[in-house]
Amino acid sequence: MAIRMTPSSKRFDEKTNEMRRRPPVKPSSNPNHIYITRKTNVESQSKSTEEMLNNAFDEVFIHGMGASINKALVFAMEVERRFGGSVKSDIQTSTVQCTDDIVSLLDLDQSETRHRSVSAVHVHLYRVAS
Amino acid sequence: MDNYVPADETIEEPPNPFPAPYNTADAKIMLVSKSSKFTKINGHVRDYFTESPDCNRFVVFKSTNGATEKAVSCVEVFKQQFEEPLYQWTRVVCSKRIVLWKCLQEGPRDIRVTVEVPVIFIVISRDPFPGEYSCMSMQCSSDKDIAFLPVIRTSHGGKADKKGEKKGNRKTNEGNKWMKPNTEQRKKENKERNQLLKEIETSKTE
Numbered sequence: 504m505a506i507r508m509t510p511s512s513k514r515f516d517e518k519t520n521e522m523r524r525r526p527p528v529k530p531s532s533n534p535n536h537i538y539i540t541r542k543t544n545v546e547s548q549s550k551s552t553e554e555m556l557n558n559a560f561d562e563v564f565i566h567g568m569g570a571s572i573n574k575a576l577v578f579a580m581e582v583e584r585r586f587g588g589s590v591k592s593d594i595q596t597s598t599v600q601c602t603d604d605i606v607s608l609l610d611l612d613q614s615e616t617r618h619r620s621v622s623a624v625h626v627h628l629y630r631v632a633s
Numbered sequence: 634m635d636n637y638v639p640a641d642e643t644i645e646e647p648p649n650p651f652p653a654p655y656n657t658a659d660a661k662i663m664l665v666s667k668s669s670k671f672t673k674i675n676g677h678v679r680d681y682f683t684e685s686p687d688c689n690r691f692v693v694f695k696s697t698n699g700a701t702e703k704a705v706s707c708v709e710v711f712k713q714q715f716e717e718p719l720y721q722w723t724r725v726v727c728s729k730r731i732v733l734w735k736c737l738q739e740g741p742r743d744i745r746v747t748v749e750v751p752v753i754f755i756v757i758s759r760d761p762f763p764g765e766y767s768c769m770s771m772q773c774s775s776d777k778d779i780a781f782l783p784v785i786r787t788s789h790g791g792k793a794d795k796k797g798e799k800k801g802n803r804k805t806n807e808g809n810k811w812m813k814p815n816t817e818q819r820k821k822e823n824k825e826r827n828q829l830l831k832e833i834e835t836s837k838t839e
Contacts, residue, residue, distance in 0.1 A: 530782045564782065572702035576725055576751040593769035594723040596755070598709045600661050617740040622706040627769065 513617060515605055523604045527568065527621070535560040539567040539575040549581045552628075556582075556590065562629040568599060569621045579626040593627040637734040637744060645729040647752055651722065652766060654795040655693060655756050662693045665704040675711045682715075682759065691758035701725075701753045708755050719774040722756040722766075 515522075515586055530536065537552060563582075567575025583590055599621045607613040649656035653728040661681060663674055667802050696704035712719050727749045758764075762771055769781050812820065 523824060530779070572664060572705055573699055573751065576701055576753065580725065580727060580749070580751055592725075593781055594725055595770065595772050596705050596709060597720070597779055598713070620709075622698070622702065623783060624701075624705055624708045625779050 519608055519619055521606050521608055523606060525602045525604065527599050527601050530625075531564070531565065535562065535600065536556050536566065537578075539565060539571050539578055541571050541574070543571070543574065543577045543578070543613070545581060546557045547605065549556075549578060552578075553585055556586070556630065562627065564589055565626040565628065566623065567626075568623045572622065572624045573628065579628060582628055590628055591631050592629075595625050595627075597623050597625065599623045634735070636737045636741075638737060640733055640735040640743070642732040645731070647726040647728050649693070649695075650724045650754055651693070651756055652728050655691065655722075658689070660693055661689070662695055663707075664695055664697050665707050665781045666697045667700040667703060669703060669707070671699070671707055671710055674707055675714065679715070680712060686759075690717055690760050691756055694755040694757065695755075696751075696753045699750050701751055704753050704755060707755060711757065714813070717759060720756075720758045720761050720771065721772045721774070722758070722762055724754045724770060725751050726754065730751045732782070 519622075529538065533553065537548065539548070555563060565579050565582075567578075577618050579592055579594075583592055601619045601621050602616045603619060605615045605617060648662075649662075654660065663678060665674060678692050694704050694708055708721065712721070728751075730748045730750055732746045732748070734746065737745060761773075772774060772780065
């Protein structure tokens with residue numbers, strides 16, 4: 504028997520089912536791609552990004568999704584502020600498709616998938632040739 | 634801060650960072666706050682575009698009170714719902730919120746706290762932007778990938794990708810030349826070596 508969900512809102516019974524969120528697709532696993540989450544510490548992350556831009560890379564990519572979009576922008580602006588005018592930014596937005604697994608707690612073999620669209624922001628910070 | 638109370642709060646609004654005609658006084662600016670509703674804002678923009686399609690060619694979305702995620706979501710939803718391709722130009726600037734804290738006791742000075750809040754400006758245009766303003770912050774609703782990013786892989790999750798990148802099988806020791814050979818491989822190598830030696834010896838005697 505499949506998990507019963509309401510057709511309009513796709514809600515399910517939370518007492519008998521559990522939602523497991525799959526991690527979203529990352530554009531790249533390179534170290535110059537920084538993914539900002541709700542748990543990211545902006546202060547420490549901006550310090551490490553500053554070191555990264557000074558020593559290892561000429562460009563970094565900052566990604567933020569959903570509720571952490573504002574934090575990603577704060578972080579990007581903080582890094583820009585630290586470098587004065589020597590670092591510039593390009594910003595683009597996108598929609599990321601996320602997948603959730605809804606697993607029945609009564610019968611663990613039963614599961615269904617649900618797709619969510621989440622807004623995302625991508626910031627490209629790069630050194631300006633002096 | 635027990636003896637301090639906020640006395641005055643001023644917000645320095647940033648100017649519109651876009652060039653003309655996107656920063657003129659008659660440009661349509663949609664203010665998106667945390668309590669704004671997608672349906673109301675997007676419905677209003679849709680009506681604006683359809684009521685006079687020749688004159689109304691662009692709209693500027695601006696976030697207020699730090700509602701940048703709402704403004705981005707609003708634009709993304711509108712791009713998906715609108716039938717025509719739309720051109721987007723995104724910029725972020727800072728607004729300053731200055732709070733003056735007055736001390737209740739005599740002696741210590743008042744404190745002035747400045748908080749910088751990001752404000753996102755997004756132009757949604759039905760026409761492509763002029764070539765002289767071309768930059769990487771511009772995008773089109775028909776674009777599948779982000780212009781400055783590498784091509785996004787289709788598989789889900791990080792672990793699955795790493796599995797695909799593995800070279801060879803650990804147990805059968807295939808594909809990794811630096812692994813210690815097992816007994817079968819050593820026997821095979823010995824056989825081959827002996828055969829070569831025999832061939833060399835026979836060629837010498839002839």
